Amino acid sequence: MYQHSEFDRAFVVDRAARFRDQVHRRISGALTEDEFRPLRLMNGVYLQLHAYMFRIAIPYGTISPDQLRQLAHIADRWDKGYGHFTTRTNIQFNWPKLVDIPDMMDSLAEVGMHAIQTSGNTIRNVTADHFAGAAADEIADPRPYAELIRQWSTDHPEFQFLPRKFKIAISGSPNDRAVVKSHDIGLRMLSRDGVTGFEVSVGGGLGRTPLVGKVVRDFVPAVDLLPYLEAILSAYNTVGRRDNKFKARLKIAVLELGIEHIRELVEARFKEIRPQFDGSDQQVLAEIATQFRAPDLVSGRGTEVYDAARKADPIFRAWSDTNLHGHKHPDYAIATISLKKHGETPGDASSDQMRLIADLAEKLGHGDIRISHEQNVVLPHVHKADLPVLHAALREAGLGTANLGLISDIIACPGLDYCALATARSIPIAQQIATRFDELKLEHEIGELKIKISGCINACGHHHVGHIGILGLDRAGVENYQVTLGGDGTETMAVGERAGPGFSKDEIIPAIERLVQGYLAVREDASETFLQAYRRLGPEPFKAALYPAKEAA
Amino acid sequence: MARAFEPVVISANDLFDGRTIYLTGKDEWVPHLRQAELITDEEHARHRMAHALALSDHAVGVFLAPAKAGPDGPEPGHPREAFRAYGPSNYFHGKQAEDA
Numbered sequence: 166m167y168q169h170s171e172f173d174r175a176f177v178v179d180r181a182a183r184f185r186d187q188v189h190r191r192i193s194g195a196l197t198e199d200e201f202r203p204l205r206l207m208n209g210v211y212l213q214l215h216a217y218m219f220r221i222a223i224p225y226g227t228i229s230p231d232q233l234r235q236l237a238h239i240a241d242r243w244d245k246g247y248g249h250f251t252t253r254t255n256i257q258f259n260w261p262k263l264v265d266i267p268d269m270m271d272s273l274a275e276v277g278m279h280a281i282q283t284s285g286n287t288i289r290n291v292t293a294d295h296f297a298g299a300a301a302d303e304i305a306d307p308r309p310y311a312e313l314i315r316q317w318s319t320d321h322p323e324f325q326f327l328p329r330k331f332k333i334a335i336s337g338s339p340n341d342r343a344v345v346k347s348h349d350i351g352l353r354m355l356s357r358d359g360v361t362g363f364e365v366s367v368g369g370g371l372g373r374t375p376l377v378g379k380v381v382r383d384f385v386p387a388v389d390l391l392p393y394l395e396a397i398l399s400a401y402n403t404v405g406r407r408d409n410k411f412k413a414r415l416k417i418a419v420l421e422l423g424i425e426h427i428r429e430l431v432e433a434r435f436k437e438i439r440p441q442f443d444g445s446d447q448q449v450l451a452e453i454a455t456q457f458r459a460p461d462l463v464s465g466r467g468t469e470v471y472d473a474a475r476k477a478d479p480i481f482r483a484w485s486d487t488n489l490h491g492h493k494h495p496d497y498a499i500a501t502i503s504l505k506k507h508g509e510t511p512g513d514a515s516s517d518q519m520r521l522i523a524d525l526a527e528k529l530g531h532g533d534i535r536i537s538h539e540q541n542v543v544l545p546h547v548h549k550a551d552l553p554v555l556h557a558a559l560r561e562a563g564l565g566t567a568n569l570g571l572i573s574d575i576i577a578c579p580g581l582d583y584c585a586l587a588t589a590r591s592i593p594i595a596q597q598i599a600t601r602f603d604e605l606k607l608e609h610e611i612g613e614l615k616i617k618i619s620g621c622i623n624a625c626g627h628h629h630v631g632h633i634g635i636l637g638l639d640r641a642g643v644e645n646y647q648v649t650l651g652g653d654g655t656e657t658m659a660v661g662e663r664a665g666p667g668f669s670k671d672e673i674i675p676a677i678e679r680l681v682q683g684y685l686a687v688r689e690d691a692s693e694t695f696l697q698a699y700r701r702l703g704p705e706p707f708k709a710a711l712y713p714a715k716e717a718a
Numbered sequence: 719m720a721r722a723f724e725p726v727v728i729s730a731n732d733l734f735d736g737r738t739i740y741l742t743g744k745d746e747w748v749p750h751l752r753q754a755e756l757i758t759d760e761e762h763a764r765h766r767m768a769h770a771l772a773l774s775d776h777a778v779g780v781f782l783a784p785a786k787a788g789p790d791g792p793e794p795g796h797p798r799e800a801f802r803a804y805g806p807s808n809y810f811h812g813k814q815a816e817d818a
Contacts, residue, residue, distance in 0.1 A: 192733065198778050212778060214802050215812045216736035245811060260811070262735040510808045581798060582806035589797075592808045642796050 166227050166533065167312045167456045169277035176320070177274045180281055184208050185267035192264070207287075209255075209280030210266055213585050219258045219266055220283040221273060225293035225311040225335070226254035226536040226543075230523035233534055235276040237516035237523075243269050248519070250504060250512045252576055252627055253332070254292050254536040255283055259583055281319060286327045288318035288398070292334045294342045295537035298459060299499050299545035301491035304354045305361060307337035309454040310390060313446065316453075317391055324398050328405030329413035331398070332370075335363075341656040344538065344630060346378035347371055349415045350397060353656075355384060362386040367397060367427060368419030371624035375660040376416045379424040381431055389435075392442045396435035400427065460531035460546050462494045471549035481556050483609065484567035489552070498549055500530075502542040502559060503566040503574065507603040511577045511595050512540030521562050529555050538627075539576055541569070571608045572616060572681065573599035576627050580620025580637060581644070587620035589637025589644035590670070594618055597674045602681075611681060614695045615654070630654035632696045633680065634661045635673065646673040648680070650707050651699045664708050676711055683710025726763055727754035727785040727792050728770045729802070730777035738802045738813070739777060740792075741770050747777055749813065751803040752791030757782075 169177070184204070191201040205211075209220040221236070228236075236256060240248050243265045244258040251257055261269060273279055282289055291311045298306040314333060318324060324331070334345040335352040345351030351366035362384045369378025385393045397415075404422060406412045412421075419427050475482045490499040502522060505511050514522070522542055526534045529551040530544035537543055547555060559565040568574045575598060578584065580591030595618055602608045617631030621638070628634030634649035645667040652661030668676045681695075687706050688698045699707060728741035729751075739747040740754035748754070757763045763782055770780050783802070784795030794800035805812020 194775060198733075212731055212736055214798070215738060215805060216731075245809075264734055581801055582808055587798075590807065592806075596808070639797075644797060 166229060167224075167308075167453060173277065174274070177277070177279045177281070178271075180208065180279065181267060181270035181274050184270055188263060188267055203285070206284040207281070208270070209283035210263070211284065211585070213259070213583050214581075215583065216260045217263055217266065218583070219261045219269060219280065220251070221256050221258075221278060221280045222283050222290045223254050223256060223278075223536050224315050225291055225297070225308050226295050226538070227297075227308060228534050228536060229276075230527045230532055230534065232276045232278055233519050233523040233526075235272060235278070237519035239269050239272055240516040240519070242272075247513050247515045249510070249579065250514065250536050250540050250542070252538050252540065252578070252625060253290055254295070254538055255290055256536070257579075259579075284330075285325075286329050286331075288314075288321070288324055288327075288331045288333060291315055291318070292332075292343055292348075292538060294336045294338055295535040295543050296342060296490060296499050296545060297337055297535075298457060298533075299492050299497075300338050300342075301493050302340050303338045303493070304356050305337050306457050307335040307352070307354055309450060309457050310352070310387070311335050312453045312457075313391065313450050314394065316449065317394075317446070323402065327398070327402060328407045329410070331401070331415065333394070339656065341654075341658070344627070344654040344658065345369075346658045347375075347627070347630060347654065348378065349401075350394065351378045352390075357384055360386055363390060365393065365397075367431075368416040368424070369658075370414055370416040371627060371629045372414070373411065373622045373624075374414075374416060374420070375624065375629040376420065377658050377660065378416075379419060381424065381428050388447055389439065391446045392438045393431075393435055396431045396438050399434045399438070400430040404430065460533065462497060462531075462546065463548060464494070464496065466496065466548060466550055468496055468549040471552050474553040478553070480560075480565075480567070481553055484556050484565060485552060487567045487571060487609075488569045492546070496549055498547055498552060500544045500547045500552065500555060501537070501569050502544065502564050503568055504541050504564075505568055505574050505599065506563050506566045507568075507573055507599040508596050509563075510592050511575050514542070518562055518564055521558065521564070525555060525558055539574065541574070568608060570613045570615065572602050572611055572614045573608055574615070575599060576615075576617040576631070578618070578620050578626035580618075580626075584620060586623055587637070588622075588639035589620050589646065591618040591620040591626055591635075591637055594635060594637070594646065594670070594673060598677055601674055601678060605678075607681070610691070611685065612691065612694055614681070616677070617652070627654065628652070629660045630658065631661060632694075632699070633677065635677075638667065640667065644670045646670065648673075648676065648711060650704055651696065653696060662704060664704065664711050666712075679710045679713065680707060683707060686710075723758070723760040723763070724795065725756055725758045725785050725787065725792075726782040726795070727751065727756060728766055728780060729754070729783040729799075730770075730780040733776040733778050736778075741766070741777075745769070745773060749816075751785070751794065751799075752788070754785070754792050756785055756787055756792040
């Protein structure tokens with residue numbers, strides 16, 4: 166993975182020192198809160214319901230064992246012994262004291278980590294396919310490009326005060342695991358006539374106005390990527406609305422002006438900008454790419470141990486059925502560690518769990534760890550012969566849950582338990598759904614089903630792209646949950662449709678149970694997923710299951 | 719008809735550790751809602767709010783939080799305020815743990 170250069174190191178250390186000075190000035194009274202707020206937000210420091218929240222970047226979801234151990238150390242020393250992995254592959258600490266955050270930043274800087282541009286109206290942490298560099302279906306590892314974008318966008322003077330926050334996602338595979346079309350810019354790698362390039366989408370987003378990104382150009386050669394991105398950002402900086410925070414994202418500009426007009430602006434700007442790029446970006450990219458060299462995978466070791474364990478151990482078989490994905494090398498697998506144990510908080514990992522994952526990654530996974538936007542941890546390179554040992558160690562630590570892609574593998578935002586913006590809780594709803602379907606012993610029978618829960622209209626829990634989406638709202642001081650159906654966060658992205666009136670917190674779990682039972686009753690056979698059945702039948706049978714009394718009346 | 723004024727307390731977050739704090743009738747910022755001054759009059763709320771802003775050197779984001787009278791002092795008047803007052807529901811952390 167990418168190792169910070171001397172420039173990166175100096176930059177991160179300097180930023181931490183500056184923040185220490187800013188905190189000192191705030192506490193001394195030299196800075197007012199109005200003056201301090203934008204400074205802390207530029208460094209990922211929010212003020213939430215109970216405490217400050219510190220959001221740390223995990224660029225394109227890639228993290229080393231030493232970095233993960235340092236996060237565990239930070240969790241123990243300055244927080245409450247755990248961290249929360251987010252849908253943008255960051256990690257958040259929920260309980261830091263302001264006066265401790267500069268020390269936390271210094272600690273992060275020791276391992277090449279930081280919180281820069283995890284907040285504010287800037288280009289945020291670039292996200293990527295969490296199987297990058299390992300996936301069997303991959304054209305090329307997208308992370309060198311993601312790192313190039315990180316370097317280009319970090320502290321870029323033109324893009325520090327955009328109309329609103331700006332998110333970029335990149336996928337190196339035709340199968341989109343990074344929800345690229347829900348981003349301001351979505352990049353999908355393609356190969357055309359032997360040339361690597363990207364389909365570039367703009368104006369995707371979730372939040373209060375969910376929109377699927379539109380293709381602004383169907384193929385941008387990789388050598389033109391940075392000037393093309395710069396052209397998009399430049400156009401956005403010009404036409405993005407600054408008069409209304411809720412209409413300031415690029416998606417609104419695309420919606421109001423039309424993709425054709427945006428395309429004209431981007432292409433005109435690209436023509437101006439392109440000559441300014443003299444090829445040095447490609448030299449940097451080439452240097453970056455050497456740091457993403459594939460690990461030395463072992464051939465000829467055999468996978469008999471794996472095959473035997475699958476036959477002998479039904480628990481291992483269940484885990485390997487759900488939590489493994491195809492690797493480029495036939496003797497290897499991509500192993501996903503579920504942070505969704507039934508009844509636990511989605512995305513949370515204790516410091517002990519972080520240390521264990523770091524150790525296992527070193528021993529069995531070529532030292533490579535990824536954080537997925539689905540709030541799980543991925544070991545992308547595990548030899549199949551090592552999987553039984555891996556699984557046994559994970560199980561012992563409460564990390565062996567066999568539920569990837571199943572009903573209990575729920576994305577949930579922090580919701581009203583923590584978030585100052587939230588209007589309802591998300592976490593307990595996720596916990597109760599997972600616990601209920603575990604009791605019913607139905608989740609493997611149900612098969613692939615993605616539930617995503619947001620505690621407010623800002624949609625950090627990606628509810629719009631859940632097969633079943635749940636949106637928590639405040640209805641006259643009471644938590645109320647709306648259900649959306651048919652969302653999809655893959656290459657066939659779709660925004661879910663609202664099913665009807667919302668449910669109280671006591672009604673929502675039975676409603677989801679009715680909905681899923683309704684699906685089981687109408688599916689053609691066990692191979693037809695919830696989403697496939699929804700697309701075949703439309704919403705009516707699902708609405709009938711959700712609202713039986715209304716149907717009877 | 720004008721909507722009746724709902725009772726409030728003055729609340730904020732502490733600058734140093736971010737914890738929820740409340741203003742008492744004696745102008746002290748305290749961690750417990752039950753010790754806060756319950757304000758039931760709109761004019762008095764305006765006056766106290768202006769006063770709170772003037773003395774809020776370590777209180778961040780001062781605002782009027784919905785509350786109601788309870789046997790031991792003010793209680794939360796909205797679910798959001800209940801979480802602020804006691805802590806999250808997924809872990810025994812925050813005020814609920816400090817008070818245990």
